[in-house]
Amino acid sequence: MRYFNDHPYLKGLILLLLFYTPCSFLYAQNETTIKKINEGEFIFNGRLRYWYANQDELKASHATTFGTNFGYLSKSYQGFQIYVEGESVVAITPDLFFDGINGLTERTNVTDVETLELNKLRVSYIDTLNAQTTLQFKVGRQAAIVEDERFIGNVTARQDDQTFDAIWGKIQNDQRGLSFEYAYMYRINRLLAEIGDWRSDSHAFMLGYYKNLMLRVGLFGQLLDFQEDAPASSSQTFGLTIDRSKLPRDKTALTYKMAFAYQSEYGDNPTAYDAFLVNAEIGVSFPKAGIFSVGYELASSDDGIASYQFPLSTGQRLHRISDVFINPPAEGLQNLYFTAESRNILWGIGGWLGYHTYASQQEDTFFGHELDVVLYKQIVPGLLRTELTYSSFFARADPYKDLNIFALDLFFEL
Helix, strand or coil: CHHHHHCHHHHHHHHHHHHHHHHHHHHHHCHHHHHHHHCCEEEEEEEEEEEEEEECCCECEEEEEEEEEEEEECCCECCEEEEEEEEEEEECCCCCCECCCCCCCCECECCCCCEEEEEEEEEEEEEECCCCEEEEEEEEEECCCCCCCCCECCCCCCCCCCEEEEEEEEEEECCCCEEEEEEEEEEEECCCHHHHCEEEEEEEEEEEECCCCCCEEEEEEEEECCHHHCHHHCEEEEEEEEECCCCCCCCCEEEEEEEEEEEEECCCCCCCCEEEEEEEEEEEEECCCEEEEEEEEEECECCCCCECCCCECCHHHHCCCCCCCCCCCCCCEEEEEEEEEEEEEECCEEEEEEEEEEECCCCCCEEEEEEEEEEEEEEECCCEEEEEEEEEEEECCCCCCCEEEEEEEEEEEC
């Protein structure tokens, strides 16, 4: 692997050959099928990013990176489609930031690692069983969100995506407003390129009800076993989520979200614990002004032994930028937060604001508070947009330190 990492063009050629060889075989076997594949579409997007991060007692990081995703989606043939996508991240200033694996531990962490890898390779199938019932399957390397990205999701805030080698299926009936979703994940492709990936023997499922426009209910379960790669992160979780099924855009409306989950050790996790999650959020949506919400989340502790964890979460689900508490501490975590978001603040500029206060569950130690601001604008609709991010965490208890972040992203699609 080190040889390939030192010769990215050779690695890219191998990935191309791996894709070309089965396609050539398919052509020899079935000209009709390969014709459908050739009638698909190419997908290309990229992100040029500058990320400044400065944590107390560490040197500041200046991470300038360029990430691209390049893929091909075949045309549907009898319900089947093939999608293949490569991912490349190049560090323009590799010596000026710590990416989690490059050894520059005297600098503040910015988890945007260099990589060239196969990001997605999946075969999907969709079938309309009747006028109201749809069946879907995806097999292979894919992005996955099961129930809520707060629990299992993609981490698109980083240059290197989190993806899953998985078998995923979903059946839904719109007439009854019922859906069932299941995923078996046998590898977790995490944020630290291939060196940080986990082998997995994990299951996740969700039973949902969504017919009532004011109410959507989800019952979910997760049996996460990361074997010897991360046994301390293995857990079993069962929970319930409740939120609004559909939000009107043309009138003022109430928004809400609630979640409750119970978690304990699973697989080879050496720590026996019992913990729970409670999340309650309420807000108001205004047609022109945006959405304003206030919420509270508790990731409980089992007497300081261990706390509720989110090993496959999209950490920014609650609009947190710093990732200081992406893994709640053993003494538990209380998060009281306020968010505001609008698609058009002024001159076509959209954005959101988040403010959080953090405290432990055990002894109510006040850890600190965080302010997050994101502004974005479409420069060329559907082609080019920019995003500006600011975040500050103000620490009030050890071992946490003040952290300031400024980021500028330029996104483009072809």
